[in-house]
Amino acid sequence: MLPARWLVLLGGVVLALAGCASPDEAHTLTFWTIGREGEAVAKLLPAFEREHPDIHVNVQQIPLPAAHQKLLTAFAGDSTPDVSQLGNTWIAEFATLRALEPLQARVDRSTVVKRDDYFTNIWATNVIDDTLVGVPWYVDTRLIFYRVDLLKAAGFSAPPRNWAQWRKALAALSRPQQGIYGILLPTNEYEQLMSLALQQDEPMVRDGGRYGNFRSEGFKRALSFYVDTFRLHQAPPITAVEAGNPWDEFGRGVYAFYFSGPWNIGEFRQRLPAGEQDRWATAPLPGPEGAGVGAAGGSSLVIFRRSRHKEAAWALIEYLSRPDVQQRFYDLLGDMPARRSAWDGDSLRNDPKVLAFREQLEQVKPTPPVPEWERIANEMQLVAAQAVAGTLSIDEAAKEMDRRADHILEKRRWILDHERRVAGAAP
Amino acid sequence: MNAPRAAWWFLTPALLVLGVFFLVPVIAALGLSLTDYDLYALADIRHLRFVALANYWDLLHQERFWSALGHTFYFVLAGVPLSILVSLGAALLLNSPLARCKPFFRTALFAPMVTTVAAVALVWRYIFNTKYGMANYLLGAIGIHPVDWLGDPHWAMPTIILFAVWKNFGYNMIILLAGLQAIPADLYEAARIDGASPLQQFRHITLPMLAPTLLMVGILTVTGYFQLFAEPYVMTEGGPLQSTTSVLYLMYNEGFKWWNFGAASAVAFLLFVIMFAVTALMLRVARRGATA
Numbered sequence: 181m182l183p184a185r186w187l188v189l190l191g192g193v194v195l196a197l198a199g200c201a202s203p204d205e206a207h208t209l210t211f212w213t214i215g216r217e218g219e220a221v222a223k224l225l226p227a228f229e230r231e232h233p234d235i236h237v238n239v240q241q242i243p244l245p246a247a248h249q250k251l252l253t254a255f256a257g258d259s260t261p262d263v264s265q266l267g268n269t270w271i272a273e274f275a276t277l278r279a280l281e282p283l284q285a286r287v288d289r290s291t292v293v294k295r296d297d298y299f300t301n302i303w304a305t306n307v308i309d310d311t312l313v314g315v316p317w318y319v320d321t322r323l324i325f326y327r328v329d330l331l332k333a334a335g336f337s338a339p340p341r342n343w344a345q346w347r348k349a350l351a352a353l354s355r356p357q358q359g360i361y362g363i364l365l366p367t368n369e370y371e372q373l374m375s376l377a378l379q380q381d382e383p384m385v386r387d388g389g390r391y392g393n394f395r396s397e398g399f400k401r402a403l404s405f406y407v408d409t410f411r412l413h414q415a416p417p418i419t420a421v422e423a424g425n426p427w428d429e430f431g432r433g434v435y436a437f438y439f440s441g442p443w444n445i446g447e448f449r450q451r452l453p454a455g456e457q458d459r460w461a462t463a464p465l466p467g468p469e470g471a472g473v474g475a476a477g478g479s480s481l482v483i484f485r486r487s488r489h490k491e492a493a494w495a496l497i498e499y500l501s502r503p504d505v506q507q508r509f510y511d512l513l514g515d516m517p518a519r520r521s522a523w524d525g526d527s528l529r530n531d532p533k534v535l536a537f538r539e540q541l542e543q544v545k546p547t548p549p550v551p552e553w554e555r556i557a558n559e560m561q562l563v564a565a566q567a568v569a570g571t572l573s574i575d576e577a578a579k580e581m582d583r584r585a586d587h588i589l590e591k592r593r594w595i596l597d598h599e600r601r602v603a604g605a606a607p
Numbered sequence: 608m609n610a611p612r613a614a615w616w617f618l619t620p621a622l623l624v625l626g627v628f629f630l631v632p633v634i635a636a637l638g639l640s641l642t643d644y645d646l647y648a649l650a651d652i653r654h655l656r657f658v659a660l661a662n663y664w665d666l667l668h669q670e671r672f673w674s675a676l677g678h679t680f681y682f683v684l685a686g687v688p689l690s691i692l693v694s695l696g697a698a699l700l701l702n703s704p705l706a707r708c709k710p711f712f713r714t715a716l717f718a719p720m721v722t723t724v725a726a727v728a729l730v731w732r733y734i735f736n737t738k739y740g741m742a743n744y745l746l747g748a749i750g751i752h753p754v755d756w757l758g759d760p761h762w763a764m765p766t767i768i769l770f771a772v773w774k775n776f777g778y779n780m781i782i783l784l785a786g787l788q789a790i791p792a793d794l795y796e797a798a799r800i801d802g803a804s805p806l807q808q809f810r811h812i813t814l815p816m817l818a819p820t821l822l823m824v825g826i827l828t829v830t831g832y833f834q835l836f837a838e839p840y841v842m843t844e845g846g847p848l849q850s851t852t853s854v855l856y857l858m859y860n861e862g863f864k865w866w867n868f869g870a871a872s873a874v875a876f877l878l879f880v881i882m883f884a885v886t887a888l889m890l891r892v893a894r895r896g897a898t899a
Contacts, residue, residue, distance in 0.1 A: 245844070249863045256649055277650040368848070421758050421847040551646060555865055595647055595654055 207235045209492050210261040212251075214479070215244040217265055217318075220512040221500075228499045235492045255279050262487040263496055265479045266314060268305040273551035274482070275308035281483040281490060284312040292498040297519040301476050305546040314480030315497055316518035318509065321474040321544045322375050323465045323536055325430070325438040325448070328458070339463035343405055346466040347414075353436040356413035363437035364429075365409060366420035367568055370561035372439050375475045376402040378545040379467040384560075385585065389550035390593045392585025394560065395578045401468065403564065403574055410568045417568050427451040430460070439465075441477065445533050446514045462536040476544035478518065516541075552588045559584040640872035649866065662873035672874070674849065675857040676881075678764065682853065683832045686768045690828055691821070693772055694779035699813075701780070702787040713784070717777035724774065728841035731770050732757070760850040763843050767851050771838050775831070779824045786820030787813070822893045826886050833882045854878045 213221055218241030225237050240261070242250050248270065254260045255277055266274065274280050287293050295303060298316055306314040326339055334353055340346035350362030365372050377384055380398025385391065393399065409415045416423075423429075430438050431452045438444070448460060464472035481500060483493045499505060506522035509515055516537060517523060528534055547553055560581050567577040640662055642648075648655040666672045697716050701709055719727065734741045735756035743753040756766040790813065798808050814821075836859065839851035845860070846852075852860075854874060862871030 252646075252649075252866055253863075273646065277646065419848060424758070591643060591645060591647055591654075594656070598654075 207489060207492050209235060209237045209263060209489055209496060211237050211239050211496065212242055212261045212264040213239060214242050214247040214265050214267070216513060217479070217515065218242075220509060220515075223512060224500070224505060224508060227505075228496065231499070232492070232495055235495065237496060258486065260484040260486050262484065262489050262493045264482055264484065265317060266482045267479050268302070268314070268316070268477065269547055269554055271306060271314055271480060271482070272308050272549040272553065275311070275313050276551045279484055279486075280313040281485050281487065282311050282313060283315060283483065283494075286494050287312065287315070290498060293501050294519075297503075297521050299476075299518065299520065299541045299544065301544050301546055302478060302518055302541065305476050305549070306480050308549055314482040315501055317479050317481045317500060318506075318515035319476070319478035319518045319541055319544075320441045320443070320516060321465075321477055321537065321540050322371055322439060322441045323474055323540050324463050325440060325444060325460060326463060327430070327433065327436045328461050330433055330436045339461070340466045341464075341471040342466050343468050347405075347408075350409065350414040350437070351412065354412075354414045356416075359434065361416050361435055362414040363409065363439060364423055364426050364435045365406070365415045365439060366423055367417055367565045368419040368421070368561065370557040370564075371475065373402065373406050373561065373564050374547065374557055375439075375465060376406055378475050378547070379465070379473045383548060385548045385550060385553075385556075385589070388596065389548060390589060390596060392556065392582040392589070394581035394585065395575075400574055400578050403567065403577060406564065407567050407574065407577075411570075431456060442514065442516050442534070442537055462533050464536050464540045472540045472543045474540050474544050476546045478516075550589070550592060552592060556585045556588055559588070636872045636875060639868055640876050642869045644868040646866045658869070662870050663877065666870065666873055666877060671849075671852075671857060672854075672877075675852050675854045678849075678851060679833060679835060679853045679855075681764055682768060682771070682835050683829060685765075686771055686832050687825070687828050689768065690772045690776050690832075691779060691824060693776045694783055694824070695821075697776065697780045698783035698787055701784055713781075716780060719774050720777035722774075724837045725841050727774065728770070728838070732842060735766055757843055758847055760848045763847055763851050767835075767838050767842060770842060771832070771835070774838070775828075779828060782824055783817070783820060786817050790816045818893075818897070822889070826889055829889065830882055830886060833878065833885070854881075 211221070218239055221239055225239065229236065247267075251260070251264065251266075251270075251274070255274070260279060271280070287295065293315055299319060302316045302319050306312055306316060324339065330353060331337075331339065331349060334349070336349050336352070340349050354360065354362040374384075377399050380396070380402055382393060382396035382398035384393055384399060386393040394403075410417050420426075426435065426438060427444075427447055428451065429435055430448070445462070449457065452460070465474045467473050481497045483490055483497070487493055500509075501519070503517070503519060503522040503525075506517035506519060507525040507527065510517055510522070510525075511527055516534070517528070523529065523538055528538075547557075550556075563572065563577050563580045563584065566572045566580075567574065572580065641657060641659055643656050643658050643662070700706060701713055701716075706712070733739070737743060737753055737755045737758065740756070742756060747753065754762055756762050794812050794816070795808055798812055803811070834855050835853040836855040839845055839853060839856055840859070843851045845856050855878065858871045858874040858878070861867045861874060
C-alpha cells in the first residue's frame, strides 16, 4: 500500500494534469505591455473580463529598455505571449521572423475594427509584404512645441509652416552668446533627422530595402537643413544627457522650439507652472514646402502565431480597439487613439494642444519596413553627429551613411536574391 | 580492474560535467563565431551562412570595437591597481595587532562583495545623483562645484571604477589577509632586533613574502576586470556617449540588442585572446622578477 503522503503527491499531480486541460486554464491570455501602458490597461481589463467571463487576462509589464530583447528571447525560446503591444518600428522585424499571426481575415469579419476609421499610414505600418500583422493601438508623431510669447515678441504671429519660415524664426530667436537657442536637437537622437527625411519624396532605402538611399537629393536636403541649424548656432551641439532638463529650459526660454512627441504634453503640463500654460503650443512639423508630414510612430497590438487562444486574443484586441475604450485609455495615460472616431470625444476635441497632432496624423509617413531599420537609423545619427561636429561634409556624410546601411543590409540582399533564385528555379 | 581504469571511472563524472557545461558550449560558440547567425537565421536556419573569419575581420575594422577596447583597458589599468591597493590596505589594517573587533570589520568590509549589483547600484545612483546625491553634498561642503558623475562622459568611467572597486575589494582582501597571516612572525621579530623600521619591514619582509599571493590576486583581478559588464549595465547603460561601453557590453549589444550572435561570439573570442595574452605577459614578467 502506498504511504499517505504518496497519495497526496499523486493526487496533486493528477489535479495539475487536469488543470492543464480545464476550460479555465485554456482561456488565460498572456498579454505583454511595454512601459507605462500596463498600468492603464489593468484599469481597462475588469470591464473586458465582465463581458467575457470565460477569459482571464494576465498582464505582464515589460520595461521598455528590456522589451525588444525579451520579445526576441521569447521567440527563440518558444514562449511568446498570446497578445502583445509592439512598437510599430519593430513590426517588420517580427514579421520577418514569421512570429506574428496574419489578421486580415479577422479584420474582414470584425464589426469593431474598421480599417477606414484608422489613420491611413499608421495602418500601413502594420502591413508587411502585403500581410496585415497588427492593429494600431495608439499613435504618436513628432512635431514642434513652441513658445507663443517668444515668437510673438519676435514678430511672428503664427508658427512656421515651411522650412524657410522656420529658419527665419530660428534666426530671430537665437542668441548663442547668451546661451539662448532657437531649438534643442539632441545629437544622439535620430528621430528628429528621420522626421525631416521622411518629409522628402525619396525613401531612405531603395530597391525593396536592399540598399541605403541616403545619397538622394531629398535626404541631402534634409541633412543640410539639420546640420545648418547647428552651424548657424540655432541649436546647441549637445546630447540629451547634456541637455539635462529640457522642460525647465523651454519654460525659461532657453529654447523657443522643442521637437518632440505627444508624451511631452503631459510633461509640460506637469512641470511648468499653471500661469505659464498658455505660453506654449504645438504645431505641425514645418516641411520643405508645407507643414504636417512626420514620422508614423506608436504601438500596435499583435497576436503571436504560437498562441493557442487566438480567438480570445482577438476578442481582447477588439475590446481595446473600441472607440470608447480608446478614449478612456487616452484619459488614463495620454496615449493618442489610432482611430479617428475616438478623437471625437470631449477630452481630445476640446484640447488645443493636441489639434496639431490630429492634423499631422493624417499625413504621417511610415519608417522603412526593413527589420534592420533601427540599427540603420542609429548609424545614420552617429554619422550625422560627425557632420554636425564638422568632420564630414554633407556629401561625405550621405556617402558614409549609405556605406554603413549597405553593410547592414548585406544579409537581407542575399536572402532576397536567394529567394528569387529559388522561386525562379521552381516550375 | 586495474588502477588507471579505476582512475578514469572516478574522473568520468567530473569530465562529463566539464564537457557538457563548458567544452561543448565553448566549441559551439567558436563555431557560431564563424557564421553569420542572426535574426534571419533564427527565423529560418537555411539563412545561415559560413563566413569563416569575416566577423573577426569586420570587428577589427570597426571604430566601436577599438573604443570599447580602449574603455576596457582604461577600466583595467586604473581599476586593478586601485582595487589591489585598497584590498592590501584593508588587509594590513585587519592584520595589525592593534586592530580591535577584527571579525566585525572583516565581515563589514567583505559585505559589498556578497551584495547584489543591481540592488547596490540603486543606492550608488542616489549617492552620485547630481542634484541630491551625497557625493556632491560632501563636495559642496568643502566648496567644490557639483560633478555630474554619471552624466558627464569624462566622469562616468571614474565613477564606475569607484563603484567596482568598492564592490570587489573585499574578496582580494580576504585572500591577502590569509597571505599576511601565513608570514612567520619570527621574521618580523628578527628584523625588529636588527633595528628595521616598520616601513623597512613592509618593504623587505611583507612584500616579498606576499609576492606569490599578490601575483595570483593580480591575475584574478585583471581577468575579472576585463569582463566589465554589470556595473555599466546597471549604472549608465553604456553611456553617456558610449563612454562606459566595454568589450563585453559591445558583445551584449551585438548579441541581444541586434541579435547578431555570430558577431557577438567573435567579440567574445577576441576578448578571450586579449585576456590570455595579458595574463601570459603578467606571468612572464613575474617569473623574470622572481629569478632576477
